[in-house]
Amino acid sequence: MMFSSFLTGNRATVRTLAHVLLLAVIVVNVAELRGLTIFHIDTRGMLVFDRFSLLFTLVANLSLLAFFMLSSKDMERVGVNYADYFALMFFVMSGVAIAASFGSLLMLFLGIEIISIPLYILTGSSKRNLKSNEAALKYFLMGSFSTGLMLMGIALVYGATGTFLTGATQIAPGAPPVILVAGMMMLLFSMSFKVSAAPFHFWTPDVYDGAPTVFTSFMATIVKAAGFIAFMRLFDSEFSQLQPQWKMLVAVIAAATLFVGNITAVFQQSVKRMLAYSSISQAGFMMLAVYALNSDAREGLILYAAAYSFATIGIFAVLAKMDDHTFDGFNGFAKREPVIAATLVIFILSLAGIPLTGGFLSKFYMLRATIGGGSLWLAIFAVLMAAVSVYYYFRLIQAMYFREGEGSIAVKPSAPFRYTLVGLAVITIILGIFPNLLTNWLYF
Amino acid sequence: MIVLLLFLLPLVGGLVSFLVKDGQAARSWALLVSLVTLVLSVAANAWVHAPSQLAFHAEWMGSLGSSFSLRLDGLSQVLTLLTAIAYPLIFLATWRTTYRKPNNFFGLMLLAQAGLMGVFIATDALLFYFFWELALIPVYFLCSGWGGERRIAVTFKFFVYTFAGSVLMLIGLLYLYFQTPDHSFSIASFYALHLPESVQSWLFWILFIAFAVKMPVFPFHTWQPDTYEQSPTATTMVLSGIMVKMGVFGVLRWVWPIFPTAVHVWGDVVMSMAVIGIIYSSVIAIRQDDIKRLVAYSSIAHMGLMVMAIFSENRIGLQGVMMQMFNHGINIIGMWIVVELIERQFGTRRLSELGGIAQKAPGLTILLVIVALANIALPLTNAFVGEFLMFNGIWNALSSYNMIFAAIAGISIILAAVYTLTMIQKVFYGPLNNVTAAAHDLSLVERLALGIIVLLIVIYGVYPQPLLNLANSFVEGLFRTINVANQIK
Numbered sequence: 004m005m006f007s008s009f010l011t012g013n014r015a016t017v018r019t020l021a022h023v024l025l026l027a028v029i030v031v032n033v034a035e036l037r038g039l040t041i042f043h044i045d046t047r048g049m050l051v052f053d054r055f056s057l058l059f060t061l062v063a064n065l066s067l068l069a070f071f072m073l074s075s076k077d078m079e080r081v082g083v084n085y086a087d088y089f090a091l092m093f094f095v096m097s098g099v100a101i102a103a104s105f106g107s108l109l110m111l112f113l114g115i116e117i118i119s120i121p122l123y124i125l126t127g128s129s130k131r132n133l134k135s136n137e138a139a140l141k142y143f144l145m146g147s148f149s150t151g152l153m154l155m156g157i158a159l160v161y162g163a164t165g166t167f168l169t170g171a172t173q174i175a176p177g178a179p180p181v182i183l184v185a186g187m188m189m190l191l192f193s194m195s196f197k198v199s200a201a202p203f204h205f206w207t208p209d210v211y212d213g214a215p216t217v218f219t220s221f222m223a224t225i226v227k228a229a230g231f232i233a234f235m236r237l238f239d240s241e242f243s244q245l246q247p248q249w250k251m252l253v254a255v256i257a258a259a260t261l262f263v264g265n266i267t268a269v270f271q272q273s274v275k276r277m278l279a280y281s282s283i284s285q286a287g288f289m290m291l292a293v294y295a296l297n298s299d300a301r302e303g304l305i306l307y308a309a310a311y312s313f314a315t316i317g318i319f320a321v322l323a324k325m326d327d328h329t330f331d332g333f334n335g336f337a338k339r340e341p342v343i344a345a346t347l348v349i350f351i352l353s354l355a356g357i358p359l360t361g362g363f364l365s366k367f368y369m370l371r372a373t374i375g376g377g378s379l380w381l382a383i384f385a386v387l388m389a390a391v392s393v394y395y396y397f398r399l400i401q402a403m404y405f406r407e408g409e410g411s412i413a414v415k416p417s418a419p420f421r422y423t424l425v426g427l428a429v430i431t432i433i434l435g436i437f438p439n440l441l442t443n444w445l446y447f
Numbered sequence: 448m449i450v451l452l453l454f455l456l457p458l459v460g461g462l463v464s465f466l467v468k469d470g471q472a473a474r475s476w477a478l479l480v481s482l483v484t485l486v487l488s489v490a491a492n493a494w495v496h497a498p499s500q501l502a503f504h505a506e507w508m509g510s511l512g513s514s515f516s517l518r519l520d521g522l523s524q525v526l527t528l529l530t531a532i533a534y535p536l537i538f539l540a541t542w543r544t545t546y547r548k549p550n551n552f553f554g555l556m557l558l559a560q561a562g563l564m565g566v567f568i569a570t571d572a573l574l575f576y577f578f579w580e581l582a583l584i585p586v587y588f589l590c591s592g593w594g595g596e597r598r599i600a601v602t603f604k605f606f607v608y609t610f611a612g613s614v615l616m617l618i619g620l621l622y623l624y625f626q627t628p629d630h631s632f633s634i635a636s637f638y639a640l641h642l643p644e645s646v647q648s649w650l651f652w653i654l655f656i657a658f659a660v661k662m663p664v665f666p667f668h669t670w671q672p673d674t675y676e677q678s679p680t681a682t683t684m685v686l687s688g689i690m691v692k693m694g695v696f697g698v699l700r701w702v703w704p705i706f707p708t709a710v711h712v713w714g715d716v717v718m719s720m721a722v723i724g725i726i727y728s729s730v731i732a733i734r735q736d737d738i739k740r741l742v743a744y745s746s747i748a749h750m751g752l753m754v755m756a757i758f759s760e761n762r763i764g765l766q767g768v769m770m771q772m773f774n775h776g777i778n779i780i781g782m783w784i785v786v787e788l789i790e791r792q793f794g795t796r797r798l799s800e801l802g803g804i805a806q807k808a809p810g811l812t813i814l815l816v817i818v819a820l821a822n823i824a825l826p827l828t829n830a831f832v833g834e835f836l837m838f839n840g841i842w843n844a845l846s847s848y849n850m851i852f853a854a855i856a857g858i859s860i861i862l863a864a865v866y867t868l869t870m871i872q873k874v875f876y877g878p879l880n881n882v883t884a885a886a887h888d889l890s891l892v893e894r895l896a897l898g899i900i901v902l903l904i905v906i907y908g909v910y911p912q913p914l915l916n917l918a919n920s921f922v923e924g925l926f927r928t929i930n931v932a933n934q935i936k
Contacts, residue, residue, distance in 0.1 A: 386617060386618055390614055404588075406599075438508065439508065
């Protein structure tokens with residue numbers, strides 16, 4: 004992919020090549036899910052491709068496909084290295100695959116780093132834009148710091164257990180060794196940074212705002228979901244026996260994330276920053292899965308990743324075509340583009356958690372997992388914050404439908420763009436009525 | 448099967464209505480769909496008794512313990528009948544009101560009807576929640592798109608208020624789900640639960656808050672007058688005539704049978720809230736200048752009385768509530784029709800600016816006076832039967848303050864007479880002024896709609912037995928469930 008830019012200067016060819024290669028990846032993914040392996044590498048237990056990881060990788064690849072179909076043309080406007088952007092995204096996807104299926108802490112580190120480093124580059128890819136450069140530097144510095152923290156945590160855990168392999172830890176009865184708890188805490192904090200949980204979220208609004216909108220779309224959805232899958236995998240396999248130590252802390256982090264994300268989003272005037280904070284609040288909901296760690300949480304997290312990614316990719320795709328990123332830029336949008344406005348309504352309803360959409364069912368799974376995991380107050384707090392989120396999500400609907408305005412779209416959306424958006428909206432509704440279509444794949 | 452059609456028909460009709468291009472065709476299509484739904488509903492109540500027709504069950508989300516199950520019993524029959532009768536009346540009465548983008552307007556109205564029907568017939572808690580929210584979304588778009596000047600902020604407040612209550616209800620339902628031995632959302636499993644009193648108490652409040660916001664009960668009523676005022680009157684008819692009954696229905700179906708002890712323990716508190724609301728809103732109604740707000744506050748008073756009758760926990764009161772749900776729906780729609788006609792003709796809703804309409808529009812006046820007398824619950828009107836039964840129930844309540852409650856609630860009848868008759872006198876009698884000089888009487892469609900309402904008022908006022916029969920079977924069943932629960936404690 005990377006070298007295709009040398010071979011052809013034609014952007015359309017590059018785009019088509021990216022789509023074809025991604026489709027090939029998806030086909031291989033589905034084949035693996037069905038049981039046909041193309042070739043087999045013995046990773047000695049460091050990479051475990053179970054159904055959970057394969058299903059999530061499939062969801063991530065499908066989201067990327069939707070993203071390509073909607074936004075690949077808009078990536079042209081970012082800079083000259085068109086093919087490199089695609090290449091970097093493919094690299095990130097390989098990191099996603101590793102992070103989703105790690106069996107060893109080293110693989111976790113490798114996966115997280117492979118995800119992060121291309122993202123630093125993508126964030127700063129709008130070279131003449133000062134905000135983009137600032138965002139890239141901020142992301143790089145804070146990301147490297149948190150990776151250092153993660154490495155220290157991994158080292159401490161290795162010191163306590165003697166192996167990098169997750170799931171092999173046997174905790175002796177009685178108080179766990181302090182080294183182990185310390186290492187676990189560091190891993191908790193560094194992973195919380197990666198998924199922008201409070202109080203480690205401070206990099207997110209600036210980075211998401213400064214990055215070119217198309218890449219924000221990619222970061223806010225697929226990467227965040229991948230982070231959560233890694234988070235869940237880590238705590239499920241490695242630290243599930245240490246639950247008394249970290250359960251309360253994770254609950255507090257989840258509640259803080261929900262609070263900070265939702266309350267701050269209410270005050271935003273720019274849709275892009277609002278979506279950045281909304282991704283933080285959605286991260287708060289996904290933290291509930293890490294808190295609960297039961298089968299509901301697993302199913303729910305994959306459903307949440309799918310519903311959230313599709314909805315947010317759709318909204319960002321439209322946002323990328325506008326030149327005015329504030330709410331007022333959307334005034335009167337419904338009159339100019341009724342079909343697109345209708346699909347945006349469905350995406351917004353999904354993010355807010357209104358029934359009939361995938362977003363509601365995924366939140367429902369999270370709530371079920373939380374109550375089943377024993378904490379009622381956390382569930383009540385989560386739904387109250389969801390009620391708060393209605394405010395800023397519905398502001399967009401109000402601007403589109405109930406206010407007059409003359410805002411312009413910088414790039415005219417094409418017919419395939421509309422069809423893809425409608426397709427995404429239909430999938431969102433189908434996931435809202437028949438989630439079994441997705442979750443059954445975990446078992447068959 | 449019929450019960451499924453009750454929900455599917457308005458849904459499909461609404462979706463089709465979005466595609467109709469011509470405004471008049473959309474209006475006729477909406478009226479047609481609502482009439483067919485009415486025929487179906489009457490059939491389900493009167494002619495069809497096979498249980499297979501009146502219940503529907505399909506597998507939906509087995510892993511979550513939720514199934515798509517619907518059932519039509521006494522309570523559902525009364526309320527679906529109300530919805531089915533109300534909609535054609537609403538469409539007839541607003542036949543000559545022009546709406547911009549009428550295909551969207553009628554599509555959303557029919558979608559709201561589908562959601563409302565679903566709420567009343569669902570017997571699975573998750574499905575109930577689905578329909579509860581589904582009834583809300585079209586109303587949000589209707590009020591925001593076609594409402595008055597302050598509609599956006601007001602509807603937003605309404606939506607967030609109701610949504611917050613609903614998600615609390617979701618938590619309550621989820622918790623109940625976890626208590627059921629077979630982990631299902633079906634209503635039978637919920638009814639079979641026997642929870643200790645402390646658990647019942649907080650669960651009762653979590654669920655009751657959602658329904659209290661809907662009805663609305665003081666102090667959760669602050670969204671209502673603004674929302675009713677700013678909505679297009681057809682939507683206000685849906686909101687006030689049918690949607691508030693969702694709250695009462697919720698208490699009767701999902702709160703009382705599952706938490707009988709909590710209902711008994713907290714009955715006094717709720718009755719106090721209700722009685723404060725009744726007096727408070729009646730007094731405010733007397734001071735209103737805007738007709739729409741006046742009727743809105745009077746609606747709070749009526750619903751407060753229903754809440755009191757429910758929590759008085761006896762059979763007669765409950766029968767009164769069931770009758771009154773139907774009657775209040777019809778009566779209040781009649782009042783709103785008059786409001787709509789006045790606003791359409793004169794462009795103003797202020798009592799101070801109107802007067803003397805009786806001289807130019809005698810037909811409208813006669814029909815309105817009958818509807819208004821029903822609002823006051825004069826004997827010979829349907830509301831009298833309902834309110835008499837309810838007062839009887841409150842007087843005989845198990846609470847130790849029953850006489851005080853009944854007396855204070857009785858004052859509300861006098862207050863209702865004050866504001867209703869004042870409204871009639873100011874709007875219809877007195878001298879003509881330049882605004883009302885050009886008044887003309889009703890057209891045929893409006894006469895038809897109001898006439899049907901008046902007919903229902905008088906018929907059920909004189910011969911309420913059919914409604915009482917419908918109510919009776921449900922009341923008996925409910926008390927049986929509650930007694931079983933009380934004995935097992």
